[in-house]
Amino acid sequence: MIDRMIRADAVIIGGGVAGLATALATPGDVVLVSKSDFGHGGSTEWAQGGVAVALAADDSPQLHASDTLRVGLGINDQQAVQVLTSEGPRRVQELIRHGARFDRNAKGDLSFGREAGHGLHRIVHANGDATGAEIMRAMSAAVALRSNVTVHDQTYAFELVLDSGRIVGAVAVGPEGEIIQYVTPSVVLATGGIGRLYSRTTNPVEVTGAGLAMAARVGARLIDLEFVQFHPTALVSDLDPMPLLTEALRGAGAVLVDDQGSRFMAAIHRDAELAPRDIVARATWSLLEAGRSVYLDASEAVGSEFPDRFPTVFAAAQRAGLDPRVEPLPVSPAAHYHMGGVGVDLFGRSSIPGLWVVGEAAATGVHGANRLASNSLLEGLVFGARAASSVTGSLLPAPRVVPAIPSPIVDAPGAVREVRSLMWDRVGIVRDDSGLSCAIDRLDQLSRHLTSGSGEAADMVLAARLIAISARSRAESRGAHFRRDFPATGQPERRAFDAPDLATVA
Numbered sequence: 066m067i068d069r070m071i072r073a074d075a076v077i078i079g080g081g082v083a084g085l086a087t088a089l090a091t092p093g094d095v096v097l098v099s100k101s102d103f104g105h106g107g108s109t110e111w112a113q114g115g116v117a118v119a120l121a122a123d124d125s126p127q128l129h130a131s132d133t134l135r136v137g138l139g140i141n142d143q144q145a146v147q148v149l150t151s152e153g154p155r156r157v158q159e160l161i162r163h164g165a166r167f168d169r170n171a172k173g174d175l176s177f178g179r180e181a182g183h184g185l186h187r188i189v190h191a192n193g194d195a196t197g198a199e200i201m202r203a204m205s206a207a208v209a210l211r212s213n214v215t216v217h218d219q220t221y222a223f224e225l226v227l228d229s230g231r232i233v234g235a236v237a238v239g240p241e242g243e244i245i246q247y248v249t250p251s252v253v254l255a256t257g258g259i260g261r262l263y264s265r266t267t268n269p270v271e272v273t274g275a276g277l278a279m280a281a282r283v284g285a286r287l288i289d290l291e292f293v294q295f296h297p298t299a300l301v302s303d304l305d306p307m308p309l310l311t312e313a314l315r316g317a318g319a320v321l322v323d324d325q326g327s328r329f330m331a332a333i334h335r336d337a338e339l340a341p342r343d344i345v346a347r348a349t350w351s352l353l354e355a356g357r358s359v360y361l362d363a364s365e366a367v368g369s370e371f372p373d374r375f376p377t378v379f380a381a382a383q384r385a386g387l388d389p390r391v392e393p394l395p396v397s398p399a400a401h402y403h404m405g406g407v408g409v410d411l412f413g414r415s416s417i418p419g420l421w422v423v424g425e426a427a428a429t430g431v432h433g434a435n436r437l438a439s440n441s442l443l444e445g446l447v448f449g450a451r452a453a454s455s456v457t458g459s460l461l462p463a464p465r466v467v468p469a470i471p472s473p474i475v476d477a478p479g480a481v482r483e484v485r486s487l488m489w490d491r492v493g494i495v496r497d498d499s500g501l502s503c504a505i506d507r508l509d510q511l512s513r514h515l516t517s518g519s520g521e522a523a524d525m526v527l528a529a530r531l532i533a534i535s536a537r538s539r540a541e542s543r544g545a546h547f548r549r550d551f552p553a554t555g556q557p558e559r560r561a562f563d564a565p566d567l568a569t570v571a
């Protein structure tokens with residue numbers, strides 16, 4: 066059943082910004098497992114706007130923290146926010162030393178962009194709107210130089226191994242279909258978010274909630290799962306994932322207009338197009354639901370400079386047959402980011418000994434009910450380094466009992482398609498009890514159907530079900546979680562669930 070057994074001091078699952086940041090700072094024999102090719106795959110590579118960090122002369126970690134808390138609407142973990150904003154500058158400087166080249170002005174100083182919710186210009190970016198690709202390039206090159214890190218790419222992790230209440234390893238399928246058991250005292254999940262659970266998403270195919278599902282199966286505490294951020298401006302075309310039209314476009318003056326060509330955001334929020342994402346996403350969605358269309362018009366604000374300033378978006382628009390220099394782009398909200406996830410402390414430790422979680426898969430509490438734009442790459446850098454400092458490697462003996470490993474179900478395209486539409490239709494931007502209950506019932510049926518093993522489809526069903534159950538249990542509206550049947554905001558409260566409890570709630 067097990068084709069290979071590999072021992073390591075630490076196994077990091079996921080090769081985006083968070084996994085790479087952890088790998089760069091973890092001592093001992095480290096294996097980095099990624100289902101995509103090393104240096105590629107996951108959301109990091111696609112990040113556009115940049116990294117929010119208090120490095121500008123007129124900025125400070127306190128100002129950055131206060132914007133993060135304001136947008137997070139009362140349920141951020143204040144200590145985590147303080148850690149994020151005060152350690153951020155050091156981590157970005159470190160990234161620059163690793164070779165990341167951020168855009169600079171004529172004087173050679175870092176050039177700062179502005180995005181929604183930020184009180185000032187604080188976003189460092191690379192090659193215009195291709196920040197993530199530059200970060201991946203620099204960090205994966207730095208990891209490749211580490212002699213203590215072995216990379217297993219094209220390798221899909223599907224189960225954590227628990228023995229006597231602590232993690233003793235993980236199981237994966239390698240590139241040739243071989244089953245690999247990693248024996249290690251320290252597993253770090255860095256598997257990214259859950260965007261692919263939704264039919265409309267900006268997230269790449271790798272981002273399926275695998276880490277959330279694996280952690281749930283070993284009973285890890287999960288927090289704030291209902292908070293899924295919908296980005297207001299994904300390009301409407303037949304492309305899946307939907308190309309993201311970065312918020313930096315609105316920061317540069319692009320405006321949202323309806324099918325009459327009229328701006329609508331100014332009447333809804335004083336910050337108009339730069340209002341927090343949930344507000345812009347709901348306003349846009351309410352027009353689309355009413356059968357109208359919405360466009361992002363950058364023809365005046367950016368115009369002929371589009372190809373130079375926003376090359377990634379320009380290329381995507383061209384692929385869809387559109388020219389943003391002269392015409393508005395049709396947009397829709399799309400699932401973009403998961404604020405909730407596996408609950409961790411300030412060092413990435415989950416509730417299960419031996420299991421750390423970093424990056425988008427983790428719920429550090431920095432984002433609250435609404436992530437401040439461009440705070441997630443920073444979170445991966447800061448908390449990846451902190452997790453590494455707490456991963457103390459010492460080899461454990463092989464688990465006494467090697468658990469039965471379910472055979473992975475590789476293909477269940479029908480179930481995946483159904484999960485994605487169900488989540489968009491019933492667990493999307495505007496939710497209510499009857500839609501959520503209907504989604505949970507159907508996901509229960511699907512999960513019974515898939516119980517014969519693990520694998521991507523089963524992971525997706527489980528992750529979707531946990532999010533739907535969490536959304537039904539939060540009877541208020543706050544930030545990204547909007548309940549038509551409970552539109553008011555109640556008392557601020559972060560919600561922790563132990564996975565086995567959640568999994569049995571019908």
Ligand SMILES: Cc1cc2nc3c(=O)[nH]c(=O)nc-3n(C[C@H](O)[C@H](O)[C@H](O)COP(=O)(O)OP(=O)(O)OC[C@H]3O[C@@H](n4cnc5c(N)ncnc54)[C@H](O)[C@@H]3O)c2cc1C
Nearest residue numbers: 079080081083100107108109114115222257424425439442
């Ligand atoms: C289009 C887009 C633009 C964005 N722009 C910005 C921005 O400008 N600024 C910002 O701060 N944030 C931005 N974000 C969000 C940000 O990119 C992500 O939150 C962040 O990159 C997540 O990093 P991560 O390391 O946690 O996960 P990811 O970068 O998603 O990496 C996940 C890794 O896990 C691997 N993996 C997943 N499941 C498994 C498994 N079962 N077994 C093995 N490997 C697995 C994947 O292959 C991948 O290597 C953007 C997101 C998108 C989609």
